[in-house]
Structure formats: structure tokens, C-alpha cells
Amino acid sequence: MPTIVGLRIEERLLELITPVTEQVGRIFDVDSVSLILGKNGSGKTHLLNLIAEAVSAPGRGDTKVYVKDRRGDVYTLSNHDNDFCAIYYSGLPYKRKMSRRAGLIDASPQNRNTEKLGEEHGRMAQLGEIATALGENTQLTATLSYSKNVYRAIFIPALKQRVHHITHSQLKNLVTKLKSYESTRIKESSDFRSLDDELENCLKSIVALLDDYVLSHFPCGERIHHLAVVEYLQGKRGEEDVDYALSLLSYLGIIRRYDFQVGIDHIQDLVSRCSEVLRNYGCNVKFTDRSISFLIDGVAQFDAVRQYNTPISIQWSLLSSGLQALIDQFAHIGDAVATAAQSGRGSVLLMIDEGDAYLHLDWQRKYITLVNKYLGGLKRKYSLRSLQVILASHSPLIAADIPGIYVTSLDSSVKVKTFGAPIEDVISGSFESNSLGVFAASKINEMYARAKLNKLTKSDLALIGEIGDEAIRAFLQRGGRS
Numbered sequence: 001m002p003t004i005v006g007l008r009i010e011e012r013l014l015e016l017i018t019p020v021t022e023q024v025g026r027i028f029d030v031d032s033v034s035l036i037l038g039k040n041g042s043g044k045t046h047l048l049n050l051i052a053e054a055v056s057a058p059g060r061g062d063t064k065v066y067v068k069d070r071r072g073d074v075y076t077l078s079n080h081d082n083d084f085c086a087i088y089y090s091g092l093p094y095k096r097k098m099s100r101r102a103g104l105i106d107a108s109p110q111n112r113n114t115e116k117l118g119e120e121h122g123r124m125a126q127l128g129e130i131a132t133a134l135g136e137n138t139q140l141t142a143t144l145s146y147s148k149n150v151y152r153a154i155f156i157p158a159l160k161q162r163v164h165h166i167t168h169s170q171l172k173n174l175v176t177k178l179k180s181y182e183s184t185r186i187k188e189s190s191d192f193r194s195l196d197d198e199l200e201n202c203l204k205s206i207v208a209l210l211d212d213y214v215l216s217h218f219p220c221g222e223r224i225h226h227l228a229v230v231e232y233l234q235g236k237r238g239e240e241d242v243d244y245a246l247s248l249l250s251y252l253g254i255i256r257r258y259d260f261q262v263g264i265d266h267i268q269d270l271v272s273r274c275s276e277v278l279r280n281y282g283c284n285v286k287f288t289d290r291s292i293s294f295l296i297d298g299v300a301q302f303d304a305v306r307q308y309n310t311p312i313s314i315q316w317s318l319l320s321s322g323l324q325a326l327i328d329q330f331a332h333i334g335d336a337v338a339t340a341a342q343s344g345r346g347s348v349l350l351m352i353d354e355g356d357a358y359l360h361l362d363w364q365r366k367y368i369t370l371v372n373k374y375l376g377g378l379k380r381k382y383s384l385r386s387l388q389v390i391l392a393s394h395s396p397l398i399a400a401d402i403p404g405i406y407v408t409s410l411d412s413s414v415k416v417k418t419f420g421a422p423i424e425d426v427i428s429g430s431f432e433s434n435s436l437g438v439f440a441a442s443k444i445n446e447m448y449a450r451a452k453l454n455k456l457t458k459s460d461l462a463l464i465g466e467i468g469d470e471a472i473r474a475f476l477q478r479g480g481r482s
Contacts, residue, residue, distance in 0.1 A: 002083060002347050003031050003386045005074060008064035009050045016388060017068070020405050027403075029376025032388045033368075035402045038410035044392040047410070048088060048351045049098070051390065055086040055349050056104035083385070085345035087336045090353035091329060103345065107336035125299045126334065127316055130327045133377050134370055140298070141317040142281070142305055144274055145291030146227040151207045154234050158245040159206075165255045171209050178202045210254075217252055222271075224292055229270040232311035242266065273308045281305055322363040329355055330374050341382035350375070351390045356398055364397040396426040436469075444472060451479045 005017040016032045038044045054063035058077040065077040067084075077084070088098055089107040098106040124140070131138045147153070159166060159175050166172040181199045186192060214223050226248060233244040247263025249255045278285065281301060282294045296302050302314055319327070333350065340348050355371070356364045371389070379387040391398070399407065403419040418426050444467070447460050456464075456479070467473040475481075 002067050002069050002081075004055070004065060004084075004347075004349055004388055005068045006066040007051055007054055008062075008066075009047060009054065010062045012047070014047075014051070014408060016390070018405070024403065024405065028389075029372050030379055030387045030389055033372070033402065033406055034388075034390045035399065035407045036390065036392045036410065037394065037399055037407060038392070039394055042394075042410040044394075044410060045090070045353055048353055048390065048392055051349070051351060052086040052088050052098065052104055055084055056101050081347075083345060084347045084349070085340040085343075087333070087340065087348060087350045088353070089329070089333050089336070089351070089355065092354055092357060105336045105339055107332045109332060124302055124314070124316075126331050127324075127327050128299075130330050130334065130374065131316055131319060131323075133374060134327075135373075136319065136323065138316040138318050140296040140302060140314065141293055142277075142296050142312050142314045143291055143293040144224060144228050144278075144310075144312045145288075145293075146224065146231045148290065150227055150231050151210050152203060154231060154245045155210055155249065156203070156206055158243060158249060159255070162246065162249075162255050162258065165257050167256055168209070168213070168254055171206065171213075171254065174202055174206045174209070178206065213252065213254065220287065221292065224287075224290065225271045225274050226267065227290075228311050229267050229274065233266060233270070270310060273310045274312060277305055277308050277310060277312060322360050325359065326363065326367075326370060330370075333375075334378060337378050337382060337384075337387075341384065346383070346385040348384055348387050349390065350387065351392070353392045354394070355391065356393055356395050361397060364395050365401070367398060368401040400426045444476070447476055451476055454479060 003017060006013060006015045008014075014034070014036075016034050021032070036044055036047065050063060054065050055077075058065050066074055067077055067081075068074050082103070085103050085105065087105045087107050091109060098104060098108075128138065128140065156175070156178070159171070160179055163172065163175050163179065166175060178199070181195065181202060184195060186195055214227070218226055230244045230248050237244065242263040244263045244267060246255065246258050247260040248267060250258040250260035251264045251267075278292065278294070281296070281304065282292075283297075285292060285294045296305065296314055305312060305314060316324075333352070337348060337350070352371070356367050359367065371391075375387060375389060378384070393399070399418045400421055401419075404415055404417045407415075407418055443463065447456065447464060450456050450460060456476075461477075464473055464476045467476070
């Protein structure tokens with residue numbers, strides 16, 4: 001089982017496996033996990049690129065790859081070993097483009113058009129497999145729906161354009177009043193709340209009238225079909241295309257003097273296709289006020305439903321947006337590992353550059369657990385001889401989830417025990433920073449200076465009351481005296 005124990009990258013020696021880590025034992029489901037910490041601009045991405053180059057094209061004088069073989073002997077890669085593969089992943093939009101060479105796979109999203117049916121079919125199946133591998137309960141669900149603000153965002157702006165053509169007298173009066181409120185200027189800034197109340201009450205009355213009118217012409221299911229289709233078409237139209245909101249309003253008789261026939265023909269065509277999908281595949285149909293949903297029986301039925309080209313969306317249910325983002329990341333990495341294994345490369349070094357970027361704090365807390373679980377499954381699935389991981393991050397939560405013996409900081413040479421440490425300690429130790437924001441600190445220092453002179457203002461006292469740290473708040477409230 002050949003594994004990389006260390007890498008000499010220019011003036012830095014990065015140790016992936018050490019006697020200390022071997023004493024701790026196998027705590028991960030892969031052969032090694034290393035974390036590179038650093039602030040923005042500290043050189044994390046540059047270092048990962050050099051590592052990828054060192055593994056896939058060894059021989060540069062300033063890079064060395066040290067490998068331990070099955071017998072325990074350590075040697076230096078002088079020429080590329082066909083067993084080794086470097087995989088690089090970054091979801092960042094400004095990632096550096098990787099050089100193409102044997103033994104190097106860039107698993108990063110390439111912004112390709114993935115809407116082709118065949119590609120979408122494979123990705124949908126893959127996302128389900130990954131969710132299952134992570135122990136997430138999910139089902140493939142088709143949904144036809146419209147947003148709760150469809151009247152406000154689409155139909156009311158259309159009515160304001162044609163207010164003189166509105167046939168419903170009460171609705172016409174309300175839209176006229178709305179336009180009047182929207183053009184009102186107020187002198188006192190505090191008066192905007194009363195103006196907002198008037199606007200909101202007017203909007204709610206218009207929405208209620210429109211919804212009653214639509215429901216009186218279309219039963220519940222038909223209302224969902226028509227509003228969902230109009231919202232879908234309106235979002236796709238160009239500047240010179242048909243206004244589908246006006247088309248439906250004219251068709252319902254709410255406005256007059258508008259050439260609606262082309263628009264309503266498109267609307268009815270899509271509505272008919274949606275109805276056909278429901279008749280053919282709609283088992284266990286569920287209705288809400290704004291949606292119709294049903295379960296999809298596998299990716300074969302997914303393909304069949306997608307062939308109708310309707311506003312019906314299909315996705316794995318019960319997955320939050322954060323988990324979906326992680327699953328998409330894992331899908332790209334899984335594709336790359338599969339490619340490596342299929343080409344006979346059984347020793348993989350995977351580099352993930354800020355894979356936690358854009359994740360909510362709670363998902364950052366779970367990130368290491370999910371990465372470890374998924375990659376361990378990939379190693380078993382493809383019978384890899386070794387799978388090693390290098391993560392680059394500037395998240396204190398990630399740092400606190402990895403023992404310090406696996407951590408390299410680009411900002412500090414001091415080894416810090418990050419594992420399970422309070423976040424404040426991780427920030428100060430591994431990032432040489434402070435958990436208190438610079439803006440807050442500057443304002444607190446200014447108030448402290450005034451407090452010592454007994455010159456705190458009413459504004460200061462109000463702001464001091466908003467300080468979350470009880471000790472700092474109490475100290476300033478005492479006038480900066482201990």
C-alpha cells in the first residue's frame with residue numbers, strides 16, 4: 001500500500017504521516033487527512049497547485065515526494081509513478097486553471113452546460129447515491145409550483161402598466177391607490193412606517209382580489225397549473241417577447257384591449273403538457289395551496305417526465321440547500337476518483353481547496369465528518385490502495401475538528417492544539433487573529449476612552465447596551481472602572 005508520507009514544496013516540508021500521527025492510530029476512514037490553514041492570500045491555493053504538480057510530474061529541484069512502500073521503506077519519486085494520481089477540487093469562482101497532464105485530474109466545476117438530458121440523468125442518479133451513502137433519507141420528487149409572491153412580483157406590475165384598462169372597478173381603485181402611495185414623499189423619516197402599512201394593506205387587498213378571481217375561473221389544481229406556467233414563462237421571456245402575465249389577465253377579463261392570443265396559446269400548451277405528465281406519472285399526488293407534487297419512480301421515469309419540457313422541477317427531497325451543495329461537491333470528486341481508478345491509478349492524493357466555502361456554520365461543523373464518511377466509501381468502492389486528503393481552509397470550525405498534529409498553518413509556525421478547542425482559542429492560536437471584529441473593537445475602544453473622561457453620551461450608553469460580551473458591557477457601564 002504505497003502512501004505519501006511527506007512533500008518538500010520549495011522551502012516547506014509538509015508531513016502527511018509522522019510517528020506522532022501513527023501513535024494516534026487510524027482515526028479517519030482514509031489513509032491520511034491533512035489540513036492547511038491560512039488567511040486569504042496566504043498561499044494555500046498556490047501550495048496545492050505545487051503539490052499537484054509534484055505528484056503528477058515529479059523531478060523539479062524544489063519539490064520532492066516521499067513515498068512509503070508496502071515493506072515500509074521510504075523513497076523519493078523521481079519519475080511519475082503510474083500508480084499515483086493527484087486530484088484537485090475547488091468550488092471557488094476564481095480558481096486557477098490546472099495544467100493538463102497524465103496523473104492529474106481537475107475535479108472542479110468547469111461551468112459547462114449540464115442541462116443535456118443524458119448528463120442530467122447521470123447526475124441525478126449520482127446525487128441520490130451520495131445522499132444514501134451519507135445516510136440521508138431522500139426521495140426523487142416532482143413538483144409543479146408557483147412562488148408566494150407571484151401576484152406581487154408579476155401580476156401587480158402588469159396591472160400598474162394597464163391601470164386604465166382594468167375592468168374590475170374595485171381592483172382598478174386599489175391599483176390606482178397603490179400607485180399614489182408609491183409616489184408619495186414624506187418629510188419625516190419616522191413616518192415611513194405608516195406609509196409602509198398603507199402600502200402593505202393595499203397590496204394584500206389586491207392579492208386577495210386577484211386570487212379570488214383566478215380561483216373562481218380555475219379550480220385549485222388548474223390555478224396552480226396556470227400560475228406556475230405564467231411564472232415560468234415570464235422568467236424565460238426576453239425584452240421583446242410576449243407578456244404572459246398580461247395575456248392571462250386579458251384571458252380572464254381583468255383587463256381589456258390587449259392582444260393576448262399568442263401568449264395564452266403558449267400558456268395553454270404548457271398547462272396541457274403538465275396535465276399529461278400528472279395523468280401518466282402522478283402517483284401519490286400531494287396538493288398544497290401553491291404546489292402539486294408526486295414521487296418519481298427512479299431515474300428512468302425522471303427521463304420520461306423531463307422529455308415533456310415543462311416547469312415541473314425534479315429533485316431529491318428532504319435535502320437542505322447546504323447538503324445539496326455538499327452532495328454536488330462530492331459528485332465532482334466522485335467522478336474524478338472513478339476516472340483515476342478506471343485508468344489503473346490506485347493511489348490517490350486528493351486536494352480540496354476551501355470545500356467549506358459558502359457553507360453555513362452548522363454545515364462547516366459537519367464537513368469533516370461527511371468528507372471522511374464519503375471518501376472512505378469511495379476508497380472501498382474502487383478498491384484503492386491508498387486515498388490521502390489535503391484540505392485547505394480558513395475556517396476556525398474546520399480547524400477545531402482536526403487534531404493539531406494533522407494541521408499546518410501558513411500564518412504561524414507555532415503548533416496549536418486545535419482539536420475540540422474553543423473557537424476563540426483556535427482563532428487566536430492558529431489564525432493569530434481575534435474573535436472580536438475590528439469595527440466593534442474600535443468603537444468599544446473609543447467609548448472606553450470617553451468613559452475614562454466621564455464623557456459617555458446617550459448614544460454611547462445605548463450602544464453599550466447592545467454589546468454581547470457581559471464583562472465588556474458591564475465594565476463600560478461602570479464608566480471603565482474595575
